[in-house]
Amino acid sequence: MKAPGFWRRYKERSFRKREKRKAENGKKFLFSLYRPSSFVAEQFKIIRTMVLRSGKDRACRTLLITSALPEEGKTFVSSNLAVSMAQSVSDQVVLIDSDLRNPSLHLLFGIGREREGLTTFCAKDIKVTDVLYRTHLQNLLFMPAGLPSDKNMEGLSTEKLQRLIRDIRQLHKDCFVIFDTGPVQLLADSLMISDLVDGVILVVRIGDTKREVLDKTINTLQERKIIGVVLNYCKVPKELYHGYHRYYAKAAQVERIAGSFEKE
Ligand SMILES: Nc1ncnc2c1ncn2[C@@H]1O[C@H](COP(=O)(O)OP(=O)(O)OP(=O)(O)O)[C@@H](O)[C@H]1O
């Protein structure tokens, strides 16, 4: 006969294992951090440049990354873009997991699901610094979604989010704030956040999301706020991919030759 508590402990252990596996996968997920010279990381540098060029007078400083449906790559784009931005700009970058129903960014940054975050900030009268965590990069701060509870469903409100953005700005004047959210067609949160940010980046899973769904999503969001669309799951033509690596290898060679010349 199994000892009392066996199943609970068994479940806890397999949950911990699953979380660990997901965290290890983070290394594969964060191309901009772990594989900065890869083709994918280069694409995020292009997206970063477009963000820095966005806006009439100055770049959009608060961004929402969203999509029409689940699993289109919002977290993939928001995390890699945040890392890429933090690597290039001198201003602080703050990445916020505002997908309260299905948060996953904490796994990439090795922060436990139980840590306080956005939901705590919304529920209690605490300082924003209490829920901001340091990351591998000096100017990248991360705010996890926070503890799950039924109250979360009512947790986000325009006033609380405005206070959040204002407090972060008071702390880091010219910072970039990036929100990772859930899908527009299923949750109201992303719509609410889209009203408060300077720009929205829409992630589209190529070959999966139907045109009508996409049109509906663009109409639901304020169209003028969409600063760009990221086409995810694109098949990259072989010539382009290999061309990039050949070009990169050549550049690295030239750099090495230049380096050895300098030393002498
Ligand atoms: N371009 C891609 N190529 C291959 N796999 C990808 C790509 N983009 C994302 N993925 C994978 O697809 C899965 C879903 O990605 P991600 O978590 O970023 O989607 P999401 O839109 O945030 O999902 P959710 O709606 O559940 O929050 C992940 O396992 C991720 O590794």
Ligand SMILES: [Mg+2]
């Ligand atoms: Mg996600």
